[in-house]
Amino acid sequence: MSTPEILLVLALGLVVGSFLNVVVYRLPRMLEGESNETLSLPSSHCPTCKTPIKVWHNIPLLSYVLLKGRCSSCQAPIHWQYPAVELTNACLWLLCAWHWGMHPNAFAWAVCISLLLALSVIDWQTTYLPDALTQPLLWIGLLASSLNLIDVSVQHAVWGAVAGYASLWLVATVFERLTGKEGMGAGDFKLLASLGAWLGPFALIPLVLMASVSGAMVGFWMQSTNRLERGGYVPFGPFLAAAGAVQAFYGGADVFFYINWLL
Ligand SMILES: [Zn+2]
Numbered sequence: 001m002s003t004p005e006i007l008l009v010l011a012l013g014l015v016v017g018s019f020l021n022v023v024v025y026r027l028p029r030m031l032e033g034e035s036n037e038t039l040s041l042p043s044s045h046c047p048t049c050k051t052p053i054k055v056w057h058n059i060p061l062l063s064y065v066l067l068k069g070r071c072s073s074c075q076a077p078i079h080w081q082y083p084a085v086e087l088t089n090a091c092l093w094l095l096c097a098w099h100w101g102m103h104p105n106a107f108a109w110a111v112c113i114s115l116l117l118a119l120s121v122i123d124w125q126t127t128y129l130p131d132a133l134t135q136p137l138l139w140i141g142l143l144a145s146s147l148n149l150i151d152v153s154v155q156h157a158v159w160g161a162v163a164g165y166a167s168l169w170l171v172a173t174v175f176e177r178l179t180g181k182e183g184m185g186a187g188d189f190k191l192l193a194s195l196g197a198w199l200g201p202f203a204l205i206p207l208v209l210m211a212s213v214s215g216a217m218v219g220f221w222m223q224s225t226n227r228l229e230r231g232g233y234v235p236f237g238p239f240l241a242a243a244g245a246v247q248a249f250y251g252g253a254d255v256f257f258y259i260n261w262l263l
Contacts, residue, residue: 001098009097010090013110014060017089020118021082027133028126049074060086085121089114092245099249108149109248111140112198116241119191123237129187134194141197156200164196164204165189188236195244207243215239 001009022039029035044053051073057063064083071078093110100106115137123129138161144150145157152160172184196204219234221227228234 001102005097005102006094009094013090013093014086016093016110016114017086017117018058018060018082020089020114020121021085023118023133024081024085024121024125027130028122028128031128031130031132046071046074046076048076061090081121085117089117092117095249105149108140108144108147112137112144112248113245115140116245120238120241123187123235123241127185127235129185129191129237131187131190134187134190137194138190138197141194145197150198152198152200156202157197160196160199160201160204161193162196163201164192164194167204167208168192184236188240191237191240195240195247199244199247203247207240207247210246211236211239211243214243 022044026035026037026039030037030039042052044058045051046053048071051071054072057067057072061083064078067078069078069080069083070076092113096106096110096113100109115133119129119133119137122133141150142154142157142161145152145154150157168184168189172182172189175181175183192204192208195207199207215234215236218239219228222234
């Protein structure tokens with residue numbers, strides 16, 4: 001990639017990352033009926049002093065650095081999550097462009113991975129995976145398949161979605177019957193259905209394996225360091241999303257890749 005291409009992709013990734021921050025912050029509140037905000041209104045404001053953020057103070061990442069991480073009117077610290085999401089999204093977009101080239105395929109995967117990033121942050125904070133994000137992820141996956149933007153045939157995309165939903169639903173139902181505890185929510189089934197559409201049915205077993213092992217490792221680590229709150233469980237969504245992203249980049253790798261990875 002040429003330097004202008006890299007800068008263009010990074011800039012686009014930062015702008016989209018900035019919008020993801022709005023989604024991550026406002027969508028759960030909108031769904032809970034806690035606020036009258038929409039994704040576009042009111043314009044961005046400081047959560048502490050409510051002062052609207054000036055356009056030149058709302059440039060992704062750059063403003064955070066120039067304002068030294070503080071609100072320009074009340075000096076309240078700006079949460080590190082805002083620049084972190086912007087930077088993460090920009091790096092992931094660059095990774096897509098580098099992996100698939102400056103091509104519509106890369107754009108389709110960049111959209112997928114941005115939705116996965118927003119879902120991960122929301123699930124981590126609220127333990128919910130909103131339909132408002134898992135559904136577009138599914139439809140866009142089916143559309144990308146029918147437009148040949150991803151290496152999954154329409155037939156495989158449909159079966160991937162069905163298998164993704166059904167397999168986790170089955171595991172969760174059996175788990176619930178045996179233990180009386182709810183292990184996963186319907187949001188997890190819908191997320192895996194969407195990933196099945198993007199990656200095809202054959203990707204699902206290694207994907208779930210990888211998500212379960214990494215989720216259990218993080219859960220164990222959090223438990224042993226007393227970091228676990230909220231009734232003591234780690235949301236599964238971020239691990240499904242991360243495993244899905246890894247699958248996207250290592251697409252075509254067979255199950256043995258994951259077994260090697262796990263060992
Ligand atoms: Zn302020």
